[in-house]
Amino acid sequence: MSGTAAATAIPSKTYDADAVKQILKDISTGGQRLEQNEPGSHETLLEQARRLVVALESPVESIYGLLIAEPSRLFAGRMALDLKLFDTLAADNGRPKSVAELAAPRAASPKLVNRVLRHLAATKMLHQTGDEEYAQNEISRFLEKPKLREGIRYVFDAVEPSLNKLPEYLSRTHYQNPGNANDGPFQYAHKTQNYWTWLEQHPRVLQAFQDYLAGVREDRPNFMDPGFYPVKERLVEGLRHDGDAAVFVDVGGGEGHALAEFNEKVPTWTGRLVLQEQEPVVQIAKMQPHASLIELTVHDFFRPQPLKGARAYYMRYILHDWPDEECRTILRHLRDAMEPGYSKILIHECVVADRDAPWQHTALDIYMMALFATQERTEREWRELLSSVGLTITGIWSKGTGNLSLIEAMV
Numbered sequence: 001m002s003g004t005a006a007a008t009a010i011p012s013k014t015y016d017a018d019a020v021k022q023i024l025k026d027i028s029t030g031g032q033r034l035e036q037n038e039p040g041s042h043e044t045l046l047e048q049a050r051r052l053v054v055a056l057e058s059p060v061e062s063i064y065g066l067l068i069a070e071p072s073r074l075f076a077g078r079m080a081l082d083l084k085l086f087d088t089l090a091a092d093n094g095r096p097k098s099v100a101e102l103a104a105p106r107a108a109s110p111k112l113v114n115r116v117l118r119h120l121a122a123t124k125m126l127h128q129t130g131d132e133e134y135a136q137n138e139i140s141r142f143l144e145k146p147k148l149r150e151g152i153r154y155v156f157d158a159v160e161p162s163l164n165k166l167p168e169y170l171s172r173t174h175y176q177n178p179g180n181a182n183d184g185p186f187q188y189a190h191k192t193q194n195y196w197t198w199l200e201q202h203p204r205v206l207q208a209f210q211d212y213l214a215g216v217r218e219d220r221p222n223f224m225d226p227g228f229y230p231v232k233e234r235l236v237e238g239l240r241h242d243g244d245a246a247v248f249v250d251v252g253g254g255e256g257h258a259l260a261e262f263n264e265k266v267p268t269w270t271g272r273l274v275l276q277e278q279e280p281v282v283q284i285a286k287m288q289p290h291a292s293l294i295e296l297t298v299h300d301f302f303r304p305q306p307l308k309g310a311r312a313y314y315m316r317y318i319l320h321d322w323p324d325e326e327c328r329t330i331l332r333h334l335r336d337a338m339e340p341g342y343s344k345i346l347i348h349e350c351v352v353a354d355r356d357a358p359w360q361h362t363a364l365d366i367y368m369m370a371l372f373a374t375q376e377r378t379e380r381e382w383r384e385l386l387s388s389v390g391l392t393i394t395g396i397w398s399k400g401t402g403n404l405s406l407i408e409a410m411v
Ligand SMILES: C[S@@+](CC[C@H](N)C(=O)[O-])C[C@H]1O[C@@H](n2cnc3c(N)ncnc32)[C@H](O)[C@@H]1O
Pocket: 196, 213, 214, 217, 251, 252, 253, 254, 255, 276, 277, 278, 281, 299, 300, 301, 302, 315, 316, 317, 318, 321
């Protein structure tokens, strides 16, 4: 079949020409705003480009993308990790490589490797530069670095099996909203007792998860960036140094990247920076270049908080991992350690809008259902959760659409 015949095999959409014209005009204006570096212009233009695709695509084209292109793209990305394709593409200053060269590191079948590569090229993850010859594009160049690249491994190995079994799990639980941390979709799919135990038993995926989180962190505005949370006014001013009062503790802080960034971006901070994590994660944190700048401690946040009256108890991506009951236990331990009127809990999480919530929040919400039988929360849900343990929200700061917000709460 010729290229033209293949292209016309999918019925074309009778689209609204006026709507398309209007979107194109908006895109043109959006492009000018982007050139002038107007804040938010990137997000707006991207949204307009998505609207254009939706306006032009026929339902069949859109559904083919969902059914065929995207699942195969994730598979091809996962195979690229095992076949070391992103590394091989990067070698020799990224010069184009033949399929034979790309298949060599694993002594894989060139035919198999070509099938993976051509789908990656078709879905814009790399360039095809000739017959059976490929080179990096901006995406594959980015994937030379482990961080978000390892997200492919994590999502494929940990999240996808759970999503695949989610319909069966929901049918068995009579379509009730999952909320059992010990018997949720993840345990059902992976035949395990607990997400964290499963990760410990799969150290490669645990490392991939931590790399992925570090990648996500780099990609988003952080709360100490200008125009986000006023760190100087809310934390630095009035800092005391008696006992543990001058501590900023990152509860469940992963490898300690947030503390390292705080150390760099808030030079006026004269207090201590303490990481609290599970033992295997502390071991990974010890190998980080910033390890000497922070205190690394093992602490289970389901046990009483040992640091009393600290200035800040920071948690990023912690409470969305737990159903309300478990969150209340975590929060009560912090509340009991806090000094009223001085200590602050800082929750760095999604605050999901009641209407027109961005896909970044709604997608993560489904992931949370599949992984932890939990959810992303709306402002009302955050207020209810915190007030149920005697905490009051003293402010919510946000920057950009689809990002995390910073919720400050006090006793
Ligand atoms: C989603 S990750 C977030 C990590 C980090 N805050 C970040 O934003 O990159 C959740 C973290 O909670 C930690 N964690 C899970 N259960 C814990 C527990 N009982 N006590 C302390 N940390 C725990 C995990 O090891 C993991 O690093």
